[in-house]
Amino acid sequence: MPVSTAEIVREYAPLGSGGDIGGVTYDGRDVWAAAGSRVIALDPASGEIVRSLDCAAHAGTAFDGKHLYQIVEARIDKIDPATGDVLASIPAPGQGGDSGLTWAEGSLWVGHYRERKIYQIDPNNGAVLRTIESNRYVTGVTWMDGELWHGTWEGDESELRRIDAHTGEVRERLAMPAGTNVSGLEYDGADLFYCGGGPTGKIRAVRAPRRAAG
Structure with missing residues (x-):
């Protein structure tokens, strides 16, 4: 199984008022991050915060092309990114122990931190479709080119891991520098992962591994 050192391309910090970054997502232009009592949007080119929504944001964040989804304690809120209004809520599968969140294939994918699980759930009612x-503890979830990745954080060590979406078998590991933790994960569709930095209030851009053509 390949193990390599993660290449941190850029660091954005600190964001907001020193609160934790609990989740990250990308809408094709801006990076959105869960920052406790707000969801903030960061322009990754300038590093400036360009939007701030006043809504609870405790853990993972996702974007489905139109709406944001945000883990808040034991529920997942569907949010209008233009207004910050909560349009609907569904139960979170980890009942408050949820961490990472992403959107793919018409489903939400939710990390369950200490249970070391990832759930595929129905975004309309929260029904679990796959476990x-x-x-390792799961601290962020994303898809890259049809492959499932998740962040880990145990002790002083964090990794980005590519796993088999059916068996959970680890296929590839990117080791973060010691003391550099991951509290959210999102692939930008090109060549970067965005990683939340937990209590540091930082977001880090990490080089995604290249894939051989064909």
């Missing part, structure tokens, strides 16, 4: 076992 994937991991062997």
Whole structure:
């Protein structure tokens, strides 16, 4: 199994008022981050915060092409990114122990931190469609080119891991520098992962591994 060192391309910090970054997502232009009592939007080119929504934001954040989804304690809120209004809520599968969140294939994918699991759920009612076992705490979830990745954070060590979406088998590992933790994960569709930095209030851009053509 390949293990390599993660290349941090850029660091955005600190964001907001020193609160934790609990989740990140990308809408094709801006990086959105969960920052406790706000969801903030960061322009990754300038590093400036360009939007701020006053809504609870405790853990993972996702974007489905139109709406934001935000883990808040034991629920997931569907949010209008233009107004910050909560349009609907569904129960979170980890009942408050949820961490990462992403959107793919018409479903939400939710990390369950200490249970070391990832759930595929129905975004309309929260029904669990699939459960994937991991062997590390799950702190962020994303898809890259049809492959599932998740962040880990145990002790002083964090990694980005590519896993088999059916068996949970680890296929690739990117080790973050010691003391550099991951509290959210999102692939930008090109060549970067965006990683939340937990209590540091930072977001880090990490080089995504290149894939061989064909």
